[in-house]
Amino acid sequence: MSGADAVAHATDVVIIGGGLVGASLALALEPLELSIDVLESIPFNHDAQPSFDERTIALTWSSRRVFEAIGIWSEIATDACPIHSIHVSDQGHFGCTHLDRSLINTDALGYVVPSRTLGHALLNRLQDSIPIRYHAPAVVASLQSDREFVNVQVDNASHDRKARLAVLADGGRSALGQQIGICRLEKSYPEVVLVAMVATDQDHQHRAYERFTQHGPLALLPAGPQRFALAWTLPKTTAKAYAELPNEEFLSRLQMSFGERAGVFCNVGERNTYAVGLTELYQPVSGRVVAIGNAAHIVHPVAGQGFNLGLRDVAELAENIVNATEHHQDLGSMAVLSRYADHRRVQTRRVQHFTDGLLRIFSNDYPGLNLLRSAGLQTLDMMPGVKRHLLRRTAGLRGPLPRLARGLPLRPN
Ligand SMILES: Cc1cc2nc3c(=O)[nH]c(=O)nc-3n(C[C@H](O)[C@H](O)[C@H](O)COP(=O)(O)OP(=O)(O)OC[C@H]3O[C@@H](n4cnc5c(N)ncnc54)[C@H](O)[C@@H]3O)c2cc1C
Numbered sequence: 001m002s003g004a005d006a007v008a009h010a011t012d013v014v015i016i017g018g019g020l021v022g023a024s025l026a027l028a029l030e031p032l033e034l035s036i037d038v039l040e041s042i043p044f045n046h047d048a049q050p051s052f053d054e055r056t057i058a059l060t061w062s063s064r065r066v067f068e069a070i071g072i073w074s075e076i077a078t079d080a081c082p083i084h085s086i087h088v089s090d091q092g093h094f095g096c097t098h099l100d101r102s103l104i105n106t107d108a109l110g111y112v113v114p115s116r117t118l119g120h121a122l123l124n125r126l127q128d129s130i131p132i133r134y135h136a137p138a139v140v141a142s143l144q145s146d147r148e149f150v151n152v153q154v155d156n157a158s159h160d161r162k163a164r165l166a167v168l169a170d171g172g173r174s175a176l177g178q179q180i181g182i183c184r185l186e187k188s189y190p191e192v193v194l195v196a197m198v199a200t201d202q203d204h205q206h207r208a209y210e211r212f213t214q215h216g217p218l219a220l221l222p223a224g225p226q227r228f229a230l231a232w233t234l235p236k237t238t239a240k241a242y243a244e245l246p247n248e249e250f251l252s253r254l255q256m257s258f259g260e261r262a263g264v265f266c267n268v269g270e271r272n273t274y275a276v277g278l279t280e281l282y283q284p285v286s287g288r289v290v291a292i293g294n295a296a297h298i299v300h301p302v303a304g305q306g307f308n309l310g311l312r313d314v315a316e317l318a319e320n321i322v323n324a325t326e327h328h329q330d331l332g333s334m335a336v337l338s339r340y341a342d343h344r345r346v347q348t349r350r351v352q353h354f355t356d357g358l359l360r361i362f363s364n365d366y367p368g369l370n371l372l373r374s375a376g377l378q379t380l381d382m383m384p385g386v387k388r389h390l391l392r393r394t395a396g397l398r399g400p401l402p403r404l405a406r407g408l409p410l411r412p413n
Helices: 003-009 020-032 061-069 073-077 115-128 236-244 247-258 306-326 334-362 369-381 384-394
Strands: 011-016 036-039 056-060 081-083 085-090 096-100 110-114 132-135 140-145 150-154 161-168 184-200 207-212 217-224 227-235 265-268 272-281 289-291
Touching: 011 020, 011 150, 020 036, 020 061, 020 115, 020 132, 020 306, 036 161, 056 061, 056 115, 056 217, 056 306, 061 073, 061 110, 061 306, 073 115, 081 217, 096 369, 096 384, 110 115, 110 217, 115 132, 140 161, 184 236, 207 247, 217 247, 227 236, 236 272, 247 265, 272 334, 289 334, 306 334, 369 384
Parallel strands: 011 036, 011 161, 036 132, 085 207, 161 289
Antiparallel strands: 056 110, 081 110, 085 096, 140 150, 150 161, 184 227, 184 265, 184 272, 207 217, 217 227
């Protein structure tokens, strides 16, 4: 192909991975009149899609805003259960804290949404999009940046692409990041997370619970009438044993660890366990490739921040791309990508340290530490200013927000 032909056939942006984060970025960029290809290894709308499985996702207030701005919140809202307050407690100790939406003046602190609902809303819109071409199955095998383009090679060559910019949103599953020198610092936790739907005999009144148990943190998120999504961090062997217990016995263990604050647990759905880890990239950029979402950072689900962090990557990267197009800059240039990366590094680290710190403090039974912890929760409960600060941070409302996270279109009308 001649140089001129190559330019003619080049795409502006190739997104590798059409999971929750990759698909969200494609829709965020849709209004920009760019040519966009999404390459996804799992066939369209297939049950094996790992990004849209049985788990529920707690969305922050600012993530709701992003979905509003990209025009799919109305589809998600029908299945979204609002969280009005959060009760935090420590098993066997007196301290507890109550966090309420009135502290930050929002309709909700966040929303609990089945990840399948998010996936379907995203894919339905992508299916109808003209500027976005979603290719699936298309397994990307290699990436190579040169002065002008990044060459993206697909396993069977049918969807090979040349692009100005490649966005790696493969969830860190493939070896692509490593192949191009995007190295991850990885830490795996000895615990796993057991996830299930549980029913109680009481209305939840949109209250979520975070309880620190002798095994690890246990979260109950309101997910429907008298229904909670349970995420319980447990040592591997305990989780395996709990996952296999008869329903009655599992419910009684849960009741013992959680108490009766949310009523009597009367039913449990399918139980799944997930390995959890923490990964961090020093530099999410290599050549014309930038990593976002789980490809760039994985955090423990204890604070429900992983996808929210990925959606903030989407909002920030989209804003950098729109600025670059307005100033006729090359989308994949180091100047554009490093501006994005420098900006994201601080927030990503902050969230990672916060979730890792929570686990260290609340999964430790050193004598004295549990008393301090309990006193800390009690003191926090009497400090509305500190609670407001904490909630604004976890709701994604701290610091300068990109346009999408404020619910605004990428380009002012
Ligand atoms: C138990 C649990 C509970 C969680 N709860 C929450 C929560 O409450 N709130 C929250 O914000 N986050 C939560 N998370 C985190 C959240 O699920 C992830 O952050 C999110 O799914 C990451 O999305 P992603 O698109 O970056 O990656 P993925 O979901 O991994 O998607 C990557 C996509 O890339 C595709 N792909 C991979 N390799 C290739 C290749 N070579 N070529 C083409 N395509 C490829 C895959 O098929 C997939 O579709 C939770 C996680 C777990 C495990």
